[in-house]
Amino acid sequence: MNAGRRDNDxxxxxxxxxxxxxxxxxxxxxKAVDDVSFDIRAGQHVGLVGxxxxxxxxxxxxxxxxxxxRGVRVSGEVMFDGTNLLSKSRGEMSALRGxxxxxxFQDPMTSLNPVIPIGIQVAEIIQRHFNxxxxxxxxxxxxxxxxxxxxxPRRRLGxxxxxxxxxxxxxxxxxxxxxxxxxxxxxxxxxTALDVTIQAQVLEVLxxxxxxxxxxxxxxxxxxxxxxxxxxxxxVMYAGRVVESATxxxxxxxxxxxYTGGLLESIPKLDSPRGAPLRPIPxxxxxxxxxxxxxxxxxxxxxxxxxxxxxxxxLDPAGDRHLRCFNPLSRxxxxxxx
Amino acid sequence: xxxxxxxxxxxxxxxxxQGLLLGRQxxxxxxxxxxxxxxEEGRTLGLVGxxxxxxxxxxxxxLRLSPITEGRVLFDGVDVASLKGEKLRSIRxxxxxxFQDPMASLNPRxxxxxxxxxxxxxxxxxxxxxxxxxxxxEQVGLPSSAAQKYPHEFxxxxxQRIGIxxxxxxxxxxxxxxxxxSALDVSIQAQVLNLLxxxQTSLGLTxxxxxxxxxxxxxxxxxxxxxxxxxxxxQAQSDDLYDKPLHPYTKAxxxxxxxxxxxxxxxxxxxxxxxDLPSPADPPSGCRFHTRCPFRxxxxxxxxxxxxxxxxxxxxxxxHWAEEIAAGKITPRSSGPEDVxxxxxxxSSPSELLGSSE
Numbered sequence: 001m002n003a004g005r006r007d008n009d010x011x012x013x014x015x016x017x018x019x020x021x022x023x024x025x026x027x028x029x030x031k032a033v034d035d036v037s038f039d040i041r042a043g044q045h046v047g048l049v050g051x052x053x054x055x056x057x058x059x060x061x062x063x064x065x066x067x068x069x070r071g072v073r074v075s076g077e078v079m080f081d082g083t084n085l086l087s088k089s090r091g092e093m094s095a096l097r098g099x100x101x102x103x104x105f106q107d108p109m110t111s112l113n114p115v116i117p118i119g120i121q122v123a124e125i126i127q128r129h130f131n132x133x134x135x136x137x138x139x140x141x142x143x144x145x146x147x148x149x150x151x152x153p154r155r156r157l158g159x160x161x162x163x164x165x166x167x168x169x170x171x172x173x174x175x176x177x178x179x180x181x182x183x184x185x186x187x188x189x190x191x192t193a194l195d196v197t198i199q200a201q202v203l204e205v206l207x208x209x210x211x212x213x214x215x216x217x218x219x220x221x222x223x224x225x226x227x228x229x230x231x232x233x234x235x236v237m238y239a240g241r242v243v244e245s246a247t248x249x250x251x252x253x254x255x256x257x258x259y260t261g262g263l264l265e266s267i268p269k270l271d272s273p274r275g276a277p278l279r280p281i282p283x284x285x286x287x288x289x290x291x292x293x294x295x296x297x298x299x300x301x302x303x304x305x306x307x308x309x310x311x312x313x314x315l316d317p318a319g320d321r322h323l324r325c326f327n328p329l330s331r332x333x334x335x336x337x338x
Numbered sequence: 339x340x341x342x343x344x345x346x347x348x349x350x351x352x353x354x355x356q357g358l359l360l361g362r363q364x365x366x367x368x369x370x371x372x373x374x375x376x377x378e379e380g381r382t383l384g385l386v387g388x389x390x391x392x393x394x395x396x397x398x399x400x401l402r403l404s405p406i407t408e409g410r411v412l413f414d415g416v417d418v419a420s421l422k423g424e425k426l427r428s429i430r431x432x433x434x435x436x437f438q439d440p441m442a443s444l445n446p447r448x449x450x451x452x453x454x455x456x457x458x459x460x461x462x463x464x465x466x467x468x469x470x471x472x473x474x475x476e477q478v479g480l481p482s483s484a485a486q487k488y489p490h491e492f493x494x495x496x497x498q499r500i501g502i503x504x505x506x507x508x509x510x511x512x513x514x515x516x517x518x519x520s521a522l523d524v525s526i527q528a529q530v531l532n533l534l535x536x537x538q539t540s541l542g543l544t545x546x547x548x549x550x551x552x553x554x555x556x557x558x559x560x561x562x563x564x565x566x567x568x569x570x571x572x573q574a575q576s577d578d579l580y581d582k583p584l585h586p587y588t589k590a591x592x593x594x595x596x597x598x599x600x601x602x603x604x605x606x607x608x609x610x611x612x613x614d615l616p617s618p619a620d621p622p623s624g625c626r627f628h629t630r631c632p633f634r635x636x637x638x639x640x641x642x643x644x645x646x647x648x649x650x651x652x653x654x655x656x657x658h659w660a661e662e663i664a665a666g667k668i669t670p671r672s673s674g675p676e677d678v679x680x681x682x683x684x685x686s687s688p689s690e691l692l693g694s695s696e
Contacts, residue, residue, distance in 0.1 A: 051523040197594045197610075199594065201610055201612075227598075228598045266525055266527070267598060268528070269598070270597060271597070271602070272557075277532070278532055285523055286493050
């Protein structure tokens with residue numbers, strides 16, 4: 001589709017053993033992300049799923065180089081297009097951000113500047129990365145706002161964020177993120193703050209634009225439903241590590257990690273008969289074992305054995321997927337459940 | 339079975355005032371605009387809708403936490419809307435509420451024991467502190483050691499359990515749960531939903547569950563009412579509603595919910611609504627939904643407000659054209675963001691991207 005793009009053999013983004021530790025002076029270190037590895041190929045849609053505190057957002061911030069420098073240790077490798085993003089300087093990163101990699105955040109109210117008209121905010125990115133004149137950038141902005149489905153874009157250019165509804169604001173953020181046709185878009189819970197019908201609109205716009213610009217997408221969400229409709233492969237995170245990684249068809253048809261399976265069983269579904277009991281995962285996400293002492297999910301896991309609290313499982317290839325578990329849900333059990 | 343709660347023509351309008359001293363009323367936000375509901379004893383009614391549709395205001399109005407503009411709220415035959423003072427206070431013993439955010443609704447400076455016994459003290463009910471607290475904690479699945487702790491020492495799910503324990507402390511007959519699980523992590527939501535069901539069985543509670551999540555509502559409710567911009571557009575038995583939604587808004591709402599199954603996601607019918615929820619201060623004429631409705635017809639929709647009418651047994655819908663839509667005689671206009679203009683080819687260089695004005 002595009003000559004400047006790498007061929008599909010080499011992943012566009014390759015995250016290897018990414019670890020992020022927060023430590024303030026005199027306090028205990030907190031490992032938010034630990035040994036996270038995954039690949040994204042050009043044009044591919046990858047999902048990163050987990051509950052709050054699982055480290056999914058920190059992963060995205062680490063990739064973008066947006067974590068504060070003080071009190072944070074980032075290790076591992078984030079290879080983008082053959083270079084390690086973690087070794088880039090601040091200046092190099094800000095030249096890259098918004099141009100080659102961009103991000104859509106969860107809350108459009110806090111990620112837009114409330115005292116600057118939205119047109120100026122979007123145009124700013126184009127001016128900065130393309131050295132464009134203000135009028136040219138504004139013209140392009142108008143076109144972008146039309147593309148994300150904002151009616152009457154010329155008038156909207158001069159409006160402030162508070163004059164737009166939540167869905168419209170999120171569209172502005174998408175326009176902003178895709179202004180320079182980046183090769184990788186990271187969307188961090190882009191629709192969590194929106195109502196379902198608006199969420200459907202925004203996801204549709206996002207899907208269309210990503211397909212149009214041929215960008216790769218890293219979708220970060222807690223909603224397995226969104227991932228099921230959008231992503232080619234899915235990484236499930238728990239307590240800072242990826243526990244299961246597979247194509248969406250395999251993952252949803254046969255979840256093998258007890259956490260993935262438990263999550264799918266505990267969600268009420270629209271099409272399940274009323275009264276079908278939910279099987280919740282016992283305990284809470286705060287009850288974790290440090291990964292250094294075994295499997296973090298062990299305290300809540302129904303398949304737990306002694307091995308789980310004695311050794312730390314690795315993310316190993318297991319047939320059609322990668323799995324970090326000693327006692328995966330067996331295929332027959334998974335099938336029986338369905 | 340008799341209806342424990344009956345809501346008739348309920349309206350909650352919040353006045354919009356202008357002017358400094360006298361405050362001339364210039365309009366009203368019609369948060370709830372004519373709602374009729376009935377819940378039988380021991381059953382669960384689910385109320386779904388998007389933010390701003392008035393579902394929370396309706397829940398609050400039933401407890402008289404929001405002023406009622408018009409209409410009646412009959413609780414066990416007594417009109418709550420006309421009660422005052424001591425009588426209102428004492429009827430609230432039988433109607434309790436579980437709030438969305440347990441961190442915001444539990445006083446951080448009160449221990450769990452104080453939190454749980456405050457309703458008893460407020461209503462002057464004699465109780466044995468130790469016994470009652472232990473009993474309540476047991477009912478919601480918390481250890482008795484929790485009594486001396488404070489809200490911040492608990493996780494989100496446990497805090498919601500405390501909120502539920504407080505709501506059942508007075509042994510109410512009706513519990514109104516406003517978004518009881520939406521602030522919780524997915525793996526915790528199921529625990530709380532199961533707890534609500536267990537309590538219903540053991541205590542014979544009647545629930546009004548207010549939520550935006552259709553899957554949650556379907557799971558807990560016997561009957562479901564769908565709200566849009568202050569009024570109920572469809573009401574039916576839970577299974578009927580999900581198997582055969584009749585109102586275009588219900589159809590759209592259900593097709594918008596992402597389903598965690600790639601096969602379903604790829605094959606199901608999708609109706610994507612255009613635009614945003616109109617302002618309840620200036621609702622559209624006729625059918626409130628006609629501005630966004632993919633099935634809109636040239637007549638009646640924009641002039642005549644449809645009444646809730648019974649189509650099937652127990653399945654009520656507020657749409658002029660429900661029969662025609664159900665029979666497939668009216669098809670939706672092409673949905674999706676059609677006003678989105680797409681580039682035909684991808685510009686490869688910045689100058690091309692910016693056009694010739696450079």
